[in-house]
Amino acid sequence: MDLALILGGLTNVLSLTNISLVLLGTLLGLFVGAMPGLSATMALALLLPLTFTLEPATGLSMLAALYVGASYAGSIAAILLRTPGTPAAAATVMDGYPLSEQGQAGKALGISLFSSFFGGLMSGVALLTAAPLLGVMVLEFGPVELFAIAVLGMTIIGSLSQGSVVPGLLSGGLGLLVSTVGMDTTTGTPRMAFGNINLFSGIDFTVALIGLFSVPQALLLIEKTGSPSKVASAIKDRLVPKVSELKRLMPNILRSGCIGIATGLIPGTGGDTASWFAYNEAKRFSKDKASFGKGNIAGVAAPEAANNAVVGGALIPTIALGIPGSSSTAILLGALMVQGILPGPNLLTDHGEITFTLIWAVILANFALLVVGLMFTKLCVGVTRIPDGFVACAIITLCIIGSFAINNSFFDVGLMLAFGAFGYWMVKADISPAPMVIGLILGPVMEKSYKQSMLIGQDSFWVFLESPIATVLLLIALLSFLQATPFFRWIKSLFKMIRTQ
Known part of the structure; x- marks a missing residue:
């Protein structure tokens, strides 16, 4: 990989404009992530339209900072209210809230902030180190290999589903179907446009994304408006942890950071998986296991370090293969x-x-997180006192403004609301909308690379087996699909029963 590209990315991110927007993105991520129920994914979806008028490198830098800031801020509501601000902060509740009850909310938030900083910094360095090596490897990829990657991505996204894998695959397949709406790129024939000229250019990815992620959350918040009001704790103790405490926690933070990076590398996993994994490992390595769940600071440091380390880990398959490592990185791909x-x-x-600007922005965003977090964490506590009904109204307003601003079209607003209603039904049916979003992303890539592959192979499917890389990827995709089917589980249980007899 050309060293000039790496240095060019560093120069871009260190410009005054980008530094300012990284700080702004981090602050926005803190405020949005601190609101109970609003995930980093939803923060990215809501604020994606803000980057439309910016240069690609500048917009991606802001979104990366927003991602990092929201990943940490979920711990604010988790520690103060026993309500995770983001799903990934659920493990932080275990020991963070007991510390808050003991009058040590500042200590818990400080440990969370510094652990998030170290975990995120580790993942940023890993991403910067891995990217040049991956850049050499991807030169071997052509249309045939791209199609195999897209197929693999469609089988992996089943793990994004809540519960059964089959609904996740169906959700992804529906996303593929929706991605075909519009003009055929080869023949120029309208597909599934139903004579509506607004659909001739296809369904805008951002419109669908805002509707699927943001509107359902607003409706769920409206449902909770009748519940008892939340009372946020006040931070009265020291926010900056002692050096001796950080030194004692460092092995735990480093282990949890590695867990977060490794978990992020697996497409479909997220911060919530990494957080619980790191929490369990912290408890397993601890000499005082009985104190976990009662206010052990190691129980706060581990999930937060792993949670933020997932950011860089999830970006590795995103950048190298174009397969989103998480639903949040799917939105970053949407921004591209x-x-x-x-x-x-x-x-x-x-x-x-532009890619290396994004990588350096992840690293810079972690330093911004430390600075902005120390300055504004106490202020962000006020965000947890905002009533759910007000938050829901603000979300719906931002959704309408953002979807209209894309093409200055009221049709897009109606389309966004339709996707929102469908997304709400999916949530109620325990079907994750994330696979559908990834299907929308992979659909155009799959279609284009398939047509090119058919031209290369003269309409022969054997072209996919002539490439060793494509063959391996398709075999992995087949195994991934078979593993998700009930038949495979039946065979597995049968062999287990035979071994026991």
Whole structure:
């Protein structure tokens, strides 16, 4: 990988404009992430339209900072209210809230902040180290290999589903179907446009994304307006942890950071998985296991370090292969598509400087998190006192403004609300909308690479088996699909029964 691209990305992110927007993105992430129930994914979806008028590198830097800030801020409501601000902060509740009850809310938030900083910094360095190596590898990828990656991505997204894998695969398949709406890229024939000229250009990815993620959350908040009001704790003790405490926690933080990076590498997993994994490992390695769940600071440090380490880990498959490592990175891929940049293995070569700007922005955002977090964490406590009904109204307003601003079209607003209603039904049916969003992303890549592969292979499917890389990827996809089916589980249980007899 050209050293000039790495240095070019560093120069871009250190410009005054980008530094200012990284600080702003971190602050916005803190405020949105501190609101109970609002995830980092939803924060990115809501504020994505703000980056439309910005340069690609500048907009991505702001979104990366927003991602990092929201990942930490979920711990604020978790520690003060016993209500995770983000799903990934659920493990932080175990020991964070007991510390708050003991009058040590500042200590818990300080440990959370510094653990998030170290975990995020580790993942940023890992991402910067891995990217040049991956850049050499992806030069071997052509249309055939891209199609195999897209197929693999569609089978992996089943793990994003809540509960059974089958609804996740169906959700992803529906996303693929929706991605075909509009003009056929080869023949120019309208597909599923129903004579509506607004659909000839297809369904805008951002419109669907805002509707699927943001509107359902607003409706769920409205449902809770009759519940007892929340009372936030006040921070009265020291926020900055002692050096001796950090030194004692450092092995735990480093282990949890590695867990977060490794978990983020697996597409479909997220901060919630990494947080619980790190929490369990912290408890297993601890000499005082009985204190966990009663206010052990190691129980706060572990999930927070792992949670923020997932950010860089999830970006590795996103940048290298164009497969979103999480639903949040799926939105970052959406931001690239809005800027006219097609995600995929060629991202590092065709848009190397922008890619390395994003990587450096992740690293810079962690330093911004430490500075902004120390300055504004106490202020963000006030966000937890905002009534759910007011938050819901603000979300709906931002959704309408954001979807209208994309094309200055009221049709997009109606389309967004339709996706919102469908997303609400999906949530109630315990079907995750994340696979559908990833299907929307992978659909155009799959269609384009399939048509190109057919031209290369002269309409022969054997072209996919002539490439060793594509063959391996398709075999992994087949195994992933079979593992998700009830038949595979039946075979597995049968072999287990035979061994026991």
